[in-house]
Amino acid sequence: LERPMPTDYHKWTNEDLIARVNQLEADLRAQNQTGTPSQPDTNQIKIKKPVGVDASKYATRPIALKFAYLGQGYAGLEYSKNATQVPTVEEVLWKALARKRLIFKDEDGPIEWDNCDYSKCGRTDVGVSAFGQVVGIRVRSNKKPQIISDGTRDEPVEKQTYDSINDELPYCQMLNSVLPPDVKALAWSPVSEDFSARHTCKQRRYRYFFTQPAFLPIPTAHGVTERHSGSEEREGWLDIAMMSDAAKRFEGEHDFQNICKIDPSRQFTHHRRRVELAKVEEVPLSGLGMEFLHTSGFGPRSLEFPERYSRVYSITVWGSGFLWHQVRHMAAILFLVGQRLEKPSIVSELLDLQRYPQRPVYPMADDHPLVLWDCMFPGDEGFKGSEEVRWIYPEEQEPDPARGFNDGLAELRFGYRGMIETLWNVWRKRKMDEIISAQLIDRLTMQPTGEYWDPRSHDKSQTDQGARQLRNHNLSSRMFFGADAPRPRGKYVPLAKRAVLEPLDVINEKYAKKQIALGKPVRSYNQVAENDNKNLT
Numbered sequence: 001l002e003r004p005m006p007t008d009y010h011k012w013t014n015e016d017l018i019a020r021v022n023q024l025e026a027d028l029r030a031q032n033q034t035g036t037p038s039q040p041d042t043n044q045i046k047i048k049k050p051v052g053v054d055a056s057k058y059a060t061r062p063i064a065l066k067f068a069y070l071g072q073g074y075a076g077l078e079y080s081k082n083a084t085q086v087p088t089v090e091e092v093l094w095k096a097l098a099r100k101r102l103i104f105k106d107e108d109g110p111i112e113w114d115n116c117d118y119s120k121c122g123r124t125d126v127g128v129s130a131f132g133q134v135v136g137i138r139v140r141s142n143k144k145p146q147i148i149s150d151g152t153r154d155e156p157v158e159k160q161t162y163d164s165i166n167d168e169l170p171y172c173q174m175l176n177s178v179l180p181p182d183v184k185a186l187a188w189s190p191v192s193e194d195f196s197a198r199h200t201c202k203q204r205r206y207r208y209f210f211t212q213p214a215f216l217p218i219p220t221a222h223g224v225t226e227r228h229s230g231s232e233e234r235e236g237w238l239d240i241a242m243m244s245d246a247a248k249r250f251e252g253e254h255d256f257q258n259i260c261k262i263d264p265s266r267q268f269t270h271h272r273r274r275v276e277l278a279k280v281e282e283v284p285l286s287g288l289g290m291e292f293l294h295t296s297g298f299g300p301r302s303l304e305f306p307e308r309y310s311r312v313y314s315i316t317v318w319g320s321g322f323l324w325h326q327v328r329h330m331a332a333i334l335f336l337v338g339q340r341l342e343k344p345s346i347v348s349e350l351l352d353l354q355r356y357p358q359r360p361v362y363p364m365a366d367d368h369p370l371v372l373w374d375c376m377f378p379g380d381e382g383f384k385g386s387e388e389v390r391w392i393y394p395e396e397q398e399p400d401p402a403r404g405f406n407d408g409l410a411e412l413r414f415g416y417r418g419m420i421e422t423l424w425n426v427w428r429k430r431k432m433d434e435i436i437s438a439q440l441i442d443r444l445t446m447q448p449t450g451e452y453w454d455p456r457s458h459d460k461s462q463t464d465q466g467a468r469q470l471r472n473h474n475l476s477s478r479m480f481f482g483a484d485a486p487r488p489r490g491k492y493v494p495l496a497k498r499a500v501l502e503p504l505d506v507i508n509e510k511y512a513k514k515q516i517a518l519g520k521p522v523r524s525y526n527q528v529a530e531n532d533n534k535n536l537t
């Protein structure tokens with residue numbers, strides 16, 4: 001059959017075109033009313049629905065899964081039924097597990113961890129990253145299940161030819177093939193049937209990163225303020241030695257009631273935790289740009305003049321368990337000390353509930369620079385326990401050509417679309433943003449002569465008399481709490497003179513009365529307070 005020639009509408013008048021459109025609309029309405037099927041599109045691509053998996057044909061096993069994620073693009077780790085603008089990490093992990101049929105769940109269905117023996121080591125909030133997060137979960141195994149006479153599935157039978165590691169599914173490779181670039185499965189471990197990632201974990205390690213200077217110094221008398229000791233210092237520079245002194249005071253077993261966010265739903269009567277290590281350490285990074293900070297107008301007054309700008313440091317904290325936002329409150333106190341607004345002794349004073357029976361009101365540090373660095377289990381770095389965890393990294397499983405992972409061990413990590421390669425792409429994009437913005441800042445601080453601008457040769461307010469006159473005008477100062485930009489402030493009010501929260505027993509009682517009025521139970525967590533590892537940092 002010959003195709004009819006297409007109608008040439010170019011020579012039609014406007015009236016004829018309108019009439020033609022009305023005719024086509026009438027024909028379409030009549031077709032819809034009579035239910036006449038439209039002509040099928042032979043060019044349409046048919047999308048196959050995912051084939052369901054018969055769970056009875058597969059064995060399962062419990063494993064511990066270690067994974068990492070950059071938290072800036074996620075609404076925290078834990079899935080919430082309340083809608084969020086961005087997904088949670090658990091959502092993308094769920095979809096990856098379901099898509100690879102490692103759990104027998106609908107990828108697009110509701111997120112329910114029942115029948116998965118699911119447990120998590122620590123919960124991270126919005127914006128917080130993790131490089132060693134661990135969950136426990138029951139997943140599909142490569143073992144063959146035993147089918148007994150009535151057709152039901154019994155526990156798998158171990159075969160002499162079966163290797164529980166090398167013959168097992170390559171869990172990390174499978175997940176990384178569908179996870180987004182900023183979430184990566186690192187390792188897995190065989191575990192017992194009663195494994196709990198929360199209770200088996202022996203130690204959590206956190207790092208909170210910050211720069212030196214913490215924010216851009218103002219190279220005039222505007223940026224010089226008087227600190228608690230009566231000394232003057234340029235804003236933006238932190239006293240690392242004082243911060244280190246204060247950090248050591250967190251170590252040991254203390255009641256951290258004044259250095260956390262009180263959670264009345266837990267009904268704690270005390271907040272005792274043991275911090276095994278707390279220190280401020282420099283992160284070994286090469287400096288790039290920001291050369292203008294070498295000029296005298298931007299540098300610190302009384303602090304050591306570093307050879308390299310800008311430096312990066314981290315507040316490193318180790319402990320078996322942490323309270324709600326405890327690490328971020330610890331960082332906030334250290335930043336107050338680093339800015340010489342408080343003395344290092346403030347840490348010891350806040351840990352003394354006789355001196356501070358109620359928590360002073362102060363903001364906690366920003367969420368973005370915080371990283372759950374690692375979770376330590378029995379078998380890691382000499383930690384002991386009834387059940388040791390042995391992490392199996394992707395390159396430790398022998399590649400199996402039958403499963404499509406035969407590109408070699410190096411390819412799994414560094415090859416095309418490998419774990420490092422995809423993360424490299426994420427890093428490079430952000431590194432280019434850093435380099436370009438740093439070069440622009442350097443360019444803007446350079447004079448036409450090619451030399452960096454020295455404010456002392458241009459601004460008369462740099463004299464002592466000009467500085468005193470400017471300070472008398474009560475110009476707004478700035479304060480650092482870990483965010484990208486400092487907060488403006490007026491005259492600093494020491495923690496000892498600030499308003500305080502209500503007593504702990506009053507906070508708990510008010511919450512309990514509200515729950516009882518709503519007919520909801522009130523549970524006290526006093527019995528498990530010492531081992532509570534919910535880690536709401």
